[in-house]
Amino acid sequence: MGTDFRYQYANSWFRQMDKFIHYVNQDGRVNALYSTPSIYTDAKYAANELWPLKTDDFFPYADKPNAYWTGYFTSRPAFKGYVRVLSAYYLAARQLEFFKGKSTSGPNTDALADALAIAQHHDAVSGTQRQHVAADYALRLSIGYKEAEKVVASSLAILTESRSSTGEGNSVTSFQQCPLLNISFCPPSEAALSNGKNLVVIIYNSLGWKREETIRIPVSTERVIVKDSEGKEIESQLLPISSSTSRIGRHYVKAYLGRNPSETAKYWVAFSVSVPPLGFSTYIVATTKEKEGPSSTISTVHTYEATENNTIEVGQGKSVTAFAEQSYGYYSGNDGTDKDPQASGAYVFRPNGTFSMKSENQTRLTVVRGPLLDEVHQQLNSWISQVTRVYKEKEHAEVEFSIGPIPVNDGIGKEIITQITTTMKTNKTFYTDSNGRDFIKRIRDFRKDWELQVNQPIAGNYYPINLGIYLQDNSTELSVLVDRSVGGSSLADGIIELMLHRRLIHDDVTGVGEVLNETVCVPEGCDGLTIIGKFYLRINRIGEGAKWRRTIGQEIYSPLLLAFSEQDGNDWMSSHIPTFSGIDSSSYSLPDNVAIITLQELENRKVLLRLAHLYETGEDKDYSVMANVELKKLFPNKKIKEVAEMSLSANQGRDEMEKRRLAWKVEGGSAEEESKVVRGGPLDPSKLLVELAPMEIRTFLIVVDYIQRWGG
Structure with missing residues (x-):
């Protein structure tokens, strides 16, 4: 029915x-x-x-x-990225809405919640909808974002507002955000510095632990300095914005906003930031005059002739060093006209030949070096370029790729892949995540439940990758993390393959009734979609990769949220609150193996809290253990009056759910099989200590009494 x-x-x-x-x-x-x-x-x-x-x-x-329905793991990568970005934004916006106090009138996060919920439909984030439906999903998300953006701005205005002993505050500050920062378009950062004003940058961290990261902001002048929350000048580095990023930025600002950027940013200014858990720090970017001494360090730039592939050295300091070679290629999409009429399309991945990507001209590498990070810029051809980035304080490589418009004038649809190749002996085995949580062991051309007949050795070994994929041999692990859901595999020992973009010109006749041929239009005409995305790679000693995958995976999923304001003088720090943490950060942060996945104010002063253990049993010797969270430290300015543990969806009490839990009889097992599952113990009502077992998620409804206004 x-x-x-x-x-x-x-x-x-x-x-x-x-x-x-x-x-x-x-x-x-x-x-x-x-x-x-x-x-x-x-x-x-x-x-x-x-x-x-x-x-x-x-x-x-x-x-x-x-x-094989493995093409949709990558279909519509821009929409997949949009859903991922806004999911993280929604998580942070909900937290800030809670700290401010949810308003019964005015902007809230509900519209974004509804749009993200609809986007989880099996023909939405999967990329298997028609184009006009995809546009409607994106419109709903955009409307939700616009309202949530107001919540974030007003929350930060209140939290940064300095209040005198009489309770009188300053005028509310106006904050702007830059949703197109990934294509170097950020009007607040360009306008403030162009007008001789200081740029105020508020950086919010939605994770439960302190973060030390390097951020980049586009600026239109090289005479800039950066100051931290204490007003001290800190080291900063200027990097050139690549010609590819500038070109894409101009084109997509015109396509998205209907206007040309008034002034194109010339540089990224990079600087290291330190942000408390569930809180923010403030940084000031100011212009200097030539007579006022040194400004940001300008990166050194060198250009070299290069081979087709990139060789990246990644490892954990001096303890392990390994080389990984990275290359691009594509599969030509089957057109469905052979004896078995099945085309490659939105759902189905059916390759009809594999092709390596050869440079159209002699490949040139531009190497950018500086005190905070180094970059290698490479233009492979007219429609593929990338920047490989290594931060001095991080022990992994970040690869930012730009792919598109994929040419299809030859009548052949193309599915673009990248391969990371090592000499590891992996015995047909690799691991991919399940919904960003546990990892599942995959063996090429093998299923443990039945005798497998391999008809499509490439497509039949592809899996969804939401968080990451890794390989291991007897001494090392190679891990790759992604910024959105993609398809991928290990089709030969020691090699990881990711499909990054697809553009096809035949329908696969599985229900869409339309070809997967995304275009972006400006008044001059339409062209194929260009994707800018990132993946991250690291090689560890065997058994030590989980720490990196789990920690950096959380930081990729929940990037630092940036908001901008401007000031004329130098009195921001004295007239505003420069740092803030929503928890008792002076003495507490969440354990490294625990994340807050929901912190949301509901009606009647109730708070919805979900805590998740990030590690599987046996995954890591230090972190695959019981973890404890002190609820009193999570709500330092509020008195907890009542705590009720709920089911995962928070629609019934856990005790009520447990009474109705069915004990199924299992082949080769017993009705007591469920009792072997390790779970955290009951909540102590006096100590309010939550215990979490590996991979456990616990959900609570908390009634709080407001003792003190946040930011007061």
């Missing part, structure tokens, strides 16, 4: 179904009824049978020998 689009005719559906049920039951041999998942589950449980236990997943799926 149902299926796609059928409920547009719900009245007809139900009328016919009512008749069907009536006549079946009139016969009396079978009882037909409208069922629910609960009724179905209860009936299965009442059968009192032994059930097989499955612990892995169902990927990759195919409904025909040559129709």
Whole structure:
């Protein structure tokens, strides 16, 4: 009953179904009824049978020998990136809304929540919708973002506002944000410095631990200095904005905003920041005159002839050094005209040949060096370029790629991949994440549940990668983390492959009824979509990669949130609160193996809190252990009056849920199988200490009494 689009005719559906049920039951041999998942589950449980236990997943799926549904792992990568960015933004906006106090009127985060919820549809973030539907999803997200942006700005204005002993505050500060910062478009940073004013940068950290990172802001002058929250000048570095980024920035600002940038930024100014948990720090970027002494360090730039591929040295200091070679290639999409008519499309990945990407001219590398980070800029051809970035305080490589418009004038759709190649002996084995949480072991051309017949050795070994993928041999681990969901695999030992972008010109006849050929239009015409994205790679000694994957994975998913204001003089620090933490940060931060995944104010002073253990059992010798979180330290300015533990979805109490939990009989096991699962102990109502076992998520509804206004 149902299926796609059928409920547009719900009245007809139900009328016919009512008749069907009536006549079946009139016969009396079978009882037909409208069922629910609960009724179905209860009936299965009442059968009192032994059930097989499955612990892995169902990927990759195919409904025909040559129709593996693994293309949608990458389809519409821009939309996948948009959903990921706004999911992180929503998490931070909800926290700031809580610190400020949720308003019964005016802007809130609900519209963004609704848009993100709809975007989880199986034909939304998957990229398997038609183009006009994708545009509608993006519109809803944009509307939600605009409202949430106001919440963030007003929350930061209140939290930075300095209040006198009489309770009188300054006028509310205006904050702007830069959603197009990834293409170097940030009007506040260019305007303030161009007008001789100081740029105030508020940096918010939505994670429960202190972060030390290097951020980059586009500026239009090289005469800049940066000061920290205490007013001390700190080291900063100027880097040239690549010609590729500038070109894409101009084109997409015109496409998205309908206008040309008034002044194109010339440089990135990079500086290291330190931000407290669930809190912000303030930095000032100011212009200097030539007579006032040195400004930011200008990076040294050298240009070299290079080979087709990049060789990247990554490792953990002196303890391990390994070389990984990175290259690009593409699969030509099958057009579906052979004896088995199956094309590559929005759902299906069916390659018809593999091609390495050769440089159109002699490849040139531009190497940029400085005190905070080094970069290597490479233009592979007219539509692929990348910047490989290594920060002095980080022990991994960050690769920022730009792909598009993918040329299809030759009548061939293309699916663009990158490969990271090592000499590791990995025995057909690799690991990919499941929903960004636990990792699942994959073995090439093998399924433990059945005898596998491999019809498509490439597409049939592709898996979804939401957080990352890693390889290991007897001494090292190679990990790659991504900034959005993509498809990927290890098709040969020691090699990791990611599919980064796809543009196809044939429909795969699986329901979309449209080709996956995304374009971006300006008044002069339309061209194929360009993607700017990032992935991160690191090589560790065996057994030590989990720390990096889990910590950096959280930081990738929850990037620092930047907001901008400006000032005429130098009195910002004295007239505003320069640093803030929502928890008792002077003496407390979350354990390194725990993340806050929800902190949200509901009605009647209730707070929804979800805490997640980030590690699996046995994943890391130090962090795959029980963790404790002190609720009193998470709410230092509020008195906790009541705490109730809830189900994951927070729609019923945990005790109530446990009473109704069914104990299933398992083949080769027992009804007590569930009791072997390790969970944190009950919450102590006096100590308010939450215990979390590996991979456990616990959800609480907390009633708080406001003792003190935040920022006061």
